[in-house]
Amino acid sequence: MTTIPPYAGIHHLQIPVSDLDRSIDWYGKVLGARRRGNVDHKPSDGPLFAVGLEVPGLGVGFELRLNPTAAAGMAGCGPLAIAVEDPADLDAWVEHLDALGVEHSPVLIGIIGWVLVVPDPDGIKLRIYTNANHNLERSQIQYHSPWLENGPFGRSGTTAAVGRISAVPGSADELESLLISLGAVARKEPGNLAYHVHRTADDPNEFVIYEEWSDPAAIEKREEAPGFAAFLEKAGPLIAGEPHVTSLVRQD
Template identity: 40%
Template sequence: MNKPILSGIHHIKIPVTDLARSVAWYGEVFGFETTMEFPEADGVTRGVAGTAPGLGDTMIAFRVNPKAAEGCQGFDPVSFAVDGKDDIEAWAARLDELGIRRSPVIEASIGWLLVFDDPDGLTLHLYSWDQHGIDQSHRPGYGRAVAH
């Protein structure tokens, strides 16, 4: 029997403390637009899903879960992709324009990286597909290739 394969990422779900604040922030930063909402039995909507330019079919979902949001502070579960260093620098300028604190442009393990936090302290990465060609494997915390 053949091993089944994945066909992509359907959605990422981000825990939040304030749904309206997060939807507004992700809308301003990434162009997020809500396409679905998930009302509870009490009629209160505590989750939404939607799209953002550049993500193709992959959706972003937000779910009110204060305990999970607190537990994720400072963690980076997702890296959004950009093409190259020029795109990273354009994002850095955009974040500066929005007044969002960010890292400098980082020469990461294989590409360029920009790091910043969402309103709940979840750390987000913008990482380039283009590679810089610098061997960072000797640096603590940086990746190195694994032989198979």
């Protein structure tokens, strides 16, 4: 067996985003992150594709990298958990987020401590976790809160739908942009476990949308989400024919 070479801790964290400016602003407001211009990723012959941020108290570097596909794939996952001491600190975070108008979960019971979940603009979940241990029975842990379930790995009984939408020829790129924006809204809705937009390989005018929700009531309410009516108004003239939707109920 070979000897594992030494390493010196974590150098930096990388989060994929679909819009650099939007995410720089969001992480700046929420975490007080400051841009480190000396580590901008911008080749002389190409556009800016990543930025480094300094996040007070984080202790490691933090990078936002432009990668809409990866950002969509990670929606619902929580790769970053920052620590606070106790529930009183979480209450202070709730006040901070409410003052900013930033969406967040209620204070939840995690496996060891209490946790607050804050989805970023792409639906990637920032978690704020207490060092304090709640010492509660495992039956009280909120395993199945939609705020704590990650991505498409929902439990048996979750409700999903697969929709097929065809674009009017010449309108596919515009429709794709609207669908991706709608997905960003849907992933922030209570009960959403996954929402992904696909463009079919054999027909660039056809899209397949996969969405998964914690229960039938949640999926029925998705059309009440902010921005859904505006999406229909803008997307209606771009859609050819009637969308086809198949509802699914997970069994395993």
